[in-house]
Amino acid sequence: MSHDLSILQAARLKGRPSEADLTAAACLTEAETAEALAVVRSLIAAGELDRAGARLQLNAAGRARLDSLLTVERTTVDRRLLRKQYRDFGEINTAFKQLVTDWQLIDGTQPNDHHDPEYDAHIVRQLAELHRRFAPLLEQFVRLVPRLAAYQRRFVRALDHVESGDHAWLARPLIDSYHTVWFELHEELIGLAGLSRMREARTERAQ
Known part of the structure; x- marks a missing residue:
C-alpha cells in the first residue's frame, strides 16, 4: 500500500x-x-x-x-453521492460548531474556566452523542473514499481521551483533538466535493 x-x-x-x-x-x-x-x-x-x-x-x-x-x-468517487452526503454533513457540522462554542463559552459570553465539572461533563456527553449520530455518515464517506477510514480511528481515539478525563482532546489545537480531526476531515470533504473553503465560509458551513 x-x-x-x-x-x-x-x-x-x-x-x-x-x-x-x-x-x-x-x-x-x-x-x-x-x-x-x-x-x-x-x-x-x-x-x-x-x-x-x-x-x-x-x-x-x-x-x-x-x-x-x-x-x-476524485475520478474514482461518485461526486453526486458525495455532494448529497456532504449536505447531510452540514447539519451535524452546525451542531458540532455549537458544541465547541459551548465548550469555550458559557451562555455564549463568559469564557469557560472549566471549574464547573458538571457543565463540562454535560458537554462531553453531548460530544459522545454527536459522535454516535455522526458515525453512520462517516462510514458512508469511507465507503466512497476508503482513504478516509483513518478518520474513524482518529475520532475514536480523541473521544476516548476526552471521556477518560483528558479534555484537551476535545478542542485543543496542535494535537489530534476531536476538533482538529473534524477540521481536517471537513477540508477533505470540501476538496472531494469540488468546493472551496472560501465559498463554504460564505455559506457558514466551514468549520
Missing part, C-alpha cells in the same frame, strides 16, 4: 508536522508506520517535502504531486 497521498495530504493539512504527526494522522499499525516513515524519507529525497529541524513542510513540488494524486482519486 502506498502512503504517498495520505502523507502529503497530512503535511498540507497540518502545515509543519513532525514525522510522528504524519504517522499518527494515518493511525497506522507498527508495521505500516515503518513503511510510512520510509515513504516520508523518499518524499524528502524526491524534493516533495522539506525538512526544517524536527518539522516537515510540503513544498511546491509536493503540492503539485498532491494535487495530481487528489485529482486521480
Whole structure:
C-alpha cells in the first residue's frame, strides 16, 4: 500500500508536522508506520517535502504531486453521492460548531474556566452523542473514499481521551483533538466535493 497521498495530504493539512504527526494522522499499525516513515524519507529525497529541524513542510513540488494524486482519486468517487452526503454533513457540522462554542463559552459570553465539572461533563456527553449520530455518515464517506477510514480511528481515539478525563482532546489545537480531526476531515470533504473553503465560509458551513 502506498502512503504517498495520505502523507502529503497530512503535511498540507497540518502545515509543519513532525514525522510522528504524519504517522499518527494515518493511525497506522507498527508495521505500516515503518513503511510510512520510509515513504516520508523518499518524499524528502524526491524534493516533495522539506525538512526544517524536527518539522516537515510540503513544498511546491509536493503540492503539485498532491494535487495530481487528489485529482486521480476524485475520478474514482461518485461526486453526486458525495455532494448529497456532504449536505447531510452540514447539519451535524452546525451542531458540532455549537458544541465547541459551548465548550469555550458559557451562555455564549463568559469564557469557560472549566471549574464547573458538571457543565463540562454535560458537554462531553453531548460530544459522545454527536459522535454516535455522526458515525453512520462517516462510514458512508469511507465507503466512497476508503482513504478516509483513518478518520474513524482518529475520532475514536480523541473521544476516548476526552471521556477518560483528558479534555484537551476535545478542542485543543496542535494535537489530534476531536476538533482538529473534524477540521481536517471537513477540508477533505470540501476538496472531494469540488468546493472551496472560501465559498463554504460564505455559506457558514466551514468549520
